[in-house]
Structures are given as structure tokens and as C-alpha cells.
Amino acid sequence: ICSEVERRIIGLRVSRFEDKRKVVKEILRSILLEVLKSGEEVDFIGLIEEKRRVREPCVIVFVGINGTGKTTTIAKIANLLLKRGYSVVLACSDTFRAGSIEQLEQHAKRLGVPMIKHKYGSDAAAVAYDAVQYAKAKGINVVLIDTAGRMQTNKNLMAEMEKIIRVVKPDLTIFVGDALTGNDAVSQAEEFSRHINISGSILTKMDADAKGGAAISIAYVTKKPILFLGFGQKYDDIEPFKPEIIVDRIITPS
Numbered sequence: 001i002c003s004e005v006e007r008r009i010i011g012l013r014v015s016r017f018e019d020k021r022k023v024v025k026e027i028l029r030s031i032l033l034e035v036l037k038s039g040e041e042v043d044f045i046g047l048i049e050e051k052r053r054v055r056e057p058c059v060i061v062f063v064g065i066n067g068t069g070k071t072t073t074i075a076k077i078a079n080l081l082l083k084r085g086y087s088v089v090l091a092c093s094d095t096f097r098a099g100s101i102e103q104l105e106q107h108a109k110r111l112g113v114p115m116i117k118h119k120y121g122s123d124a125a126a127v128a129y130d131a132v133q134y135a136k137a138k139g140i141n142v143v144l145i146d147t148a149g150r151m152q153t154n155k156n157l158m159a160e161m162e163k164i165i166r167v168v169k170p171d172l173t174i175f176v177g178d179a180l181t182g183n184d185a186v187s188q189a190e191e192f193s194r195h196i197n198i199s200g201s202i203l204t205k206m207d208a209d210a211k212g213g214a215a216i217s218i219a220y221v222t223k224k225p226i227l228f229l230g231f232g233q234k235y236d237d238i239e240p241f242k243p244e245i246i247v248d249r250i251i252t253p254s
Contacts, residue, residue, distance in 0.1 A: 004031050025251050032250065036219050036226065036243035042200050044227060044240075047171055048086060048142055057089075057135035059143045059168050061128070063161060063192055064176035066097065066149030068185075069204035069230060073176050074144050075107035077228070079235035082111065086141040090115040091131030093124040093164055096148040096157065104146050111235075114140075124148065124160050125167040132168050145170070158195055165196050172199040174227065179203045179214045186217040193222045200227040202238075207231035212246040 008027050014020055051058040060077075064070045071094075078088045090108050092115065094100035101117050108115035116131040128145050135143045145168070147161055165173060175198045177185035185203075192198055201218050206229045215226050226241040 029247055029251055032216055032247045033243055035216055036246065038219070038223060040199075040224065042172065042225055042227060044172075045084065048081070051171065052086075052141050055139070057132060057140055057143050058172075059132055059135075059145070059170040060172045060174060061093075061145045061147060061164060061168070061170040062174050062176055063147050063196065063198070064149060065188055068149070068176050068178040068181075070149060070176040071100070071103050071107070071146055072233065073202055073204055073228075073230050073238070074104070074146050075111060076230060076235050076238040078107070078111050078113060078142075078144055080238060081142055082113070087139070088113045088142045088144060089131055089135050089138075089140045091128055091143060091145040092117045093127045093145050094148040095120050095122050095124050095127065100146070100148070114138075125163045128164050128168045143168075162196060173197070174199060175201045175218075175222070177201055177203055177214065177218060178205055179212065179229075180205050180208055182214055183217070185214050186221055189218045190221045193224065198222060198224055200225045202226070202228045202230060203241075204230035207237075212249050215241070215246050216250065 005028055009024065014023055048058045062070055062074055078090060081088050090104055090113060092101045092104045095118060105115055116127060116134055118127045124147065131143050131145060147164060148157055173196055175189050175192050177189055189201060201224065203215055203226060206212060219226055228238050229241055230238045
């Protein structure tokens with residue numbers, strides 16, 4: 001990004017009385033927006049509508065490491081979809097972490113949606129498969145699949161995740177990252193993208209991230225769009241990603 005700013009500035013003619021800082025800021029703003037909009041566009045609701053027209057469920061798998069707020073994010077997305085009139089089923093393909101099934105089950109009960117689960121230690125891909133079959137049988141619009149939080153260096157869990165993707169062939173695979181972890185979130189997104197070709201990302205804890213630079217970096221390394229931003233713990237604390245807002249936060253001093 002810095003080299004691109006330099007490239008565009010070299011040879012640029014600026015009038016004597018023009019604010020040079022403003023010129024540089026505008027160039028930087030333009031480049032950052034290009035980065036954030038460079039990935040394939042994902043029409044989240046449009047995809048669900050497309051699947052509904054052919055009477056097929058839209059299958060969405062969520063991936064990421066522990067502690068990013070992935071399960072809560074799934075509940076937020078479920079709530080958003082319910083408000084738009086779509087039917088939803090949750091699937092707990094996290095059969096690894098103690099308490100994971102109960103956590104997602106609690107969200108399912110609060111939201112009033114069905115949830116598919118197996119016992120701890122069972123085949124995570126089988127849970128995902130059963131959820132898709134359940135959705136097809138019941139005419140449910142969207143399947144939201146929670147997976148075990150895993151470090152990108154854990155080969156066994158990464159292989160399990162790849163199996164889930166092979167079995168259910170999701171319409172979207174979404175990486176959930178913690179905006180506060182900065183470069184760690186970037187390296188995680190890059191590694192997950194390398195293994196399973198993510199469709200896009202959701203960044204959580206944006207209420208505590210003063211600038212939002214992680215969004216720029218993740219979009220840059222994955223070449224995939226940021227879809228939503230999460231903030232707070234309430235189900236309504238999620239919003240569609242708007243590149244202009246993030247860019248203005250980065251280049252405008254607080």
C-alpha cells in the first residue's frame with residue numbers, strides 16, 4: 001500500500017496553494033477502498049434468495065480459532081436472517097471443545113430455531129451432513145454450521161475442517177476473526193484461506209478496535225470481502241461491512 005501511494009504521488013502536479021496532506025490522504029483513501037473492494041463480491045442475501053428459488057437450503061460454514069466470538073456471530077447471523085423472514089437451522093460441528101454443544105444449543109433455544117447435534121467426539125462432518133439433510137426435508141432456507149475453533153497450525157483439526165467442506169459443499173465458507181488481534185487475525189485468515197478457500201470474513205469486537213486496520217489487512221491477504229462487522233454481545237450487534245466507514249476511521253485522526 002505504501003509503495004502504491006508513492007507510485008501515484010511521484011510526478012503528480014500539485015498547485016502551490018493546494019493542501020498536500022489532503023492530496024496524499026485522498027490518494028491513500030482511494031487505494032484502501034480498492035483493497036477492500038478488490039475481492040469477489042458476495043451478495044449474502046441474494047445467494048440465499050437464489051437457493052430458495054430452487055428450493056435448496058443455503059449452506060454456510062463458519063471457521064476460525066477459539067475466542068473470536070464465532071458461535072455468538074452465528075447466532076447474530078441467525079437472528080438477522082430470521083428478521084428477514086428466512087428459516088434457519090443451526091449445526092454444531094464442534095464436537096471437540098467442551099461446552100460447545102451447550103453454548104450453541106442455548107442460542108438456538110433463545111432464537112427459537114432447531115439445532116442438529118451429535119455426541120462429543122463424533123464425526124463433525126456427519127453433523128454438518130445431517131443438518132443439510134434436515135434442512136432439505138423440512139424446507140429450511142439456511143443452514144449455519146459451527147465448527148471447532150482451531151489454530152491454523154493444528155493439522156488434525158484443519159483436516160477435519162477440510163472434510164466438512166468436502167461433505168457438505170457449502171455455498172459460503174466464512175472466516176471469523178477478532179479485530180483486536182491485529183496481525184494474528186491476518187495470518188489466521190491467510191492460512192484458513194489457503195486450506196479451504198474462504199468466501200469472505202466477519203470481524204468481531206469492532207467496538208473495541210479504534211481504527212479497524214485488521215479489515216484492510218485481511219481483505220488484502222485473502223483477496224476476499226469483509227461481509228459483516230460484529231460489536232457487542234447482543235444479537236443485533238452486527239452490521240453489513242461498509243468500506244468507506246472503515247477507511248475514514250483509518251485516515252481521519254480521532
